[in-house]
Amino acid sequence: MPNRVNYQKALDGILDALPQDGEPPRLFLHACCAPCSSYVLEYLSRYFSITLFYYNPNISPAPEYEHRVEEARRLVREMPLVHPVTVEEGRYDPQEFFAIARGLEDAPEGGERCFACYRLRLRETARIAKERGFDWFCTTLSISPLKNAQKLNEIGEETAAEFGVRWLPSDFKKREGFKRSIVLSEKYGLYRQDYCGCVYSRRELRGGVDRKFRPPFQRARRASGTRISADRSGSGDRRVPVAHKQGADRSGSGDPAGRGARCAGGTRISADRAGRRDQSPDHSAACKPFP
Numbered sequence: 508m509p510n511r512v513n514y515q516k517a518l519d520g521i522l523d524a525l526p527q528d529g530e531p532p533r534l535f536l537h538a539c540c541a542p543c544s545s546y547v548l549e550y551l552s553r554y555f556s557i558t559l560f561y562y563n564p565n566i567s568p569a570p571e572y573e574h575r576v577e578e579a580r581r582l583v584r585e586m587p588l589v590h591p592v593t594v595e596e597g598r599y600d601p602q603e604f605f606a607i608a609r610g611l612e613d614a615p616e617g618g619e620r621c622f623a624c625y626r627l628r629l630r631e632t633a634r635i636a637k638e639r640g641f642d643w644f645c646t647t648l649s650i651s652p653l654k655n656a657q658k659l660n661e662i663g664e665e666t667a668a669e670f671g672v673r674w675l676p677s678d679f680k681k682r683e684g685f686k687r688s689i690v691l692s693e694k695y696g697l698y699r700q701d702y703c704g705c706v707y708s709r710r711e712l713r714g715g716v717d718r719k720f721r722p723p724f725q726r727a728r729r730a731s732g733t734r735i736s737a738d739r740s741g742s743g744d745r746r747v748p749v750a751h752k753q754g755a756d757r758s759g760s761g762d763p764a765g766r767g768a769r770c771a772g773g774t775r776i777s778a779d780r781a782g783r784r785d786q787s788p789d790h791s792a793a794c795k796p797f798p
């Protein structure tokens with residue numbers, strides 16, 4: 508079995524070697540959502556001038572996408588940051604995602620479909636970073652316990668070589684990054700989604716019965732009907748109750764406030780009515796039950 512790389516250490520080495528004076532280097536930072544961005548911006552804005560790039564054609568339905576991007580903009584407006592941060596929105600064309608997900612619709616969250624989804628988003632980030640002369644590119648995705656940091660960094664390195672721009676390695680969940688993102692999300696009242704983003708993750712969350720938002724090419728197919736719980740899917744998703752202030756459901760998902768919410772990166776942290784108990788050490792330390 509190959510040795511796992513400690514990407515936080517790799518990042519440390521790069522940050523230590525950055526020049527201490529002059530203009531900060533420019534970082535093109537792909538953002539998946541506001542909760543994940545919160546800690547990463549707090550951390551990296553000390554070193555870089557950042558453009559937060561919101562490119563996520565994987566997210567459905569459109570109102571959910573729009574809400575997430577608006578929360579990212581609000582976070583950057585409200586959060587004090589050392590160097591300037593701007594937000595830029597990429598194309599939102601869900602067909603780009605459905606094209607790369609074809610044939611992988613039933614893959615569990617954390618599997619091959621997700622790797623293709625990482626690649627889609629990182630290639631576009633690298634392409635623009637190169638075109639616009641950024642010094643580095645990176646993604647907030649590695650903060651999530653549900654995201655495979657090894658795979659993300661491998662894809663980041665491949666993409667960097669393909670486009671000729673430097674990849675900033677990361678594993679932001681290390682050093683309490685994930686817990687810090689939960690604290691910051693609470694502080695800024697950020698919307699936390701209850702599914703990763705795509706129609707398949709949403710369907711998985713709802714036990715394979717979320718037919719409404721399946722893409723057009725899938726409508727003729729039968730749902731498998733198999734309930735894939737997060738744990739059985741191999742995603743490592745462990746549910747936990749958490750204090751979560753949210754009013755009426757703003758996601759358009761039909762999920763009533765307080766029933767379902769995901770913390771940074773997509774881990775579901777809401778009260779769990781199915782009776783599953785959270786076993787995540789990150790969560791149990793950082794989250795409190797609903798009052």
Ligand code: SF4
Pocket residue numbers: 565566616617620621622624625703704705706707708
């Ligand atoms: S579960 Fe998340 S990472 Fe995986 S394909 Fe869907 S949106 Fe992309």
